[in-house]
Amino acid sequence: MFEFAIHRTQGHARRGLLTLNHGAVDTPQFMPVGTYGTVKGITPDGLKAVGAQIILGNTFHLWLRPGLDVVRHFGGLHRLIGWDKPILTDSGGFQVWSLGAMRKINEEGVRFASPVNGDKLFLTPEVSMQIQTVLNSDIVMQFDECTPYDVIRRGETHITTEAEARASMELSLRWAARCKTEFARLENPNALFGIVQGGMFEPLRDASLEGLIALDLPGYAIGGLSVGEPKEDMLRLLRHTAPRLPAHKPRYLMGVGTPEDLVEGVAAGIDLFDCVMPTRNARNGHLFTRFGDLRIRNARFKFDERPIDETCACATCKQFSRAYLHHLDRCGEMLFSMLATTHNLHYYLQVMRAMRQALDAGSFDAFTQQFHAERARGVG
Secondary structure, eight states, X not given: OOEEEEEEEETTEEEEEEEETTEEEEESEEXXXXXXXXXXXXXXXXXXXXXXXXXXXXXXXXXXXXXXHHHHHTTSHHHHHTOOSOEEEEOSHXXXXXXXXXXXXXXXXXXXXXXTTOOEEEEOHHHHHHHHHHHTOSEEEOOOOOOOSEEEETTEEEEOOHHHHHHHHHHHXXXXXXHHHHHHHTTOOSEEEEEEXXXXXXXXXXXXXXXXXXXXXXXXXXXXXXXXXXXXXHHHHHHHHGGGSOTTSOEEETXXXXXXXXXXXXXXXOOEEEOSHHHHHHHTTEEEETTEEEETTSGGGTTOOSOSOTTOOSHHHHHOOHHHHHHHHHHTOHHHHHHHHHHHHHHHHHHHHHHHHHHHHTOHHHHHHHHHHHHHHOOO
16 A cells, blocks of 8 residues: 655645555654664664654665565564564665675676675665565665765775766666566565665756656655765755655655754655664764753763753653763663663654644744754753
8 A cells, every 4th residue: 555645735845644554654754764673772662652653674784684584484574573564675775885895886786795794695676676575665765876975096085976976877767667677577565766866966866856757656765865975965955856856756865864954854845754863873872852962971961860851751851860871871881772762763753743743733934943943052
């Protein structure tokens, strides 16, 4: 099942409902990242408690571990990991990009050595579709080449040229067509999304989108951002590309970003987001709050009796003080990562919930002004 309905708009911002085989997702929505089938530091029940409606898994990593034989035995990823709500799986393109010189890309696909055991592997658009069919993810992403912002040649860093970005984008378009063909052959009952590439060049983004629209896919994502480019370039490409995506289909911004990025993304017309930032930062003592970011390792919190955020209703803030969290972090206790992750994910999902409420009320512009003012105020 796949349906997408837009209920409210304000400017480019949209309020909608995405219905998938494993349930409905209110949009705009943030997806916690569960690369290996687990969102680090929190249980599936904990995810539901903070308001998660959909999570992200990764095709590349789940293919390597636990492997398709295990996932197939459980009838898909949902039963294996104990999560009965929707799952989106990234196709592996970003992970292939991150392998750098360890991989070789050609028209057919990507050859690389497994970072787990060194096995020689070959990942193609067809293989990616086959893996994601076994995973039974509600949203399947096309296999693409993530166009890098810069590359290292002869020991020096070079910004990716327009010609290089064009070649990469056109390869991703050809791979998208192969993904659609294989997805149909497999009779996958879920939804396949295309990924707009094109580097830092607006005309290439437009060409990528034109080619993907011709494939008439159920949804579209913006890829190749948050790959090391300056923030002003990310915002420039986001604001250019997002409003041009098909208005009647869901729009997904991949791998972005900060709370401010989420608000910018929604204002530009994005419906879905994912990022490791709330969970990764939590494990490193960086906590997000309504009034800016808090570094719990700072010695000034040693005797602080207040919660992380006095306006937050998460389980961590209801029960524990900054002083206790500071102590747990200094001692390297795993409970710290769990409590911090709960808070950061609750915060991210609360920001999304507040944006949906503002769109329902027709007050999104007022929300954005208040959001930025409060974030700039700083933590007491």
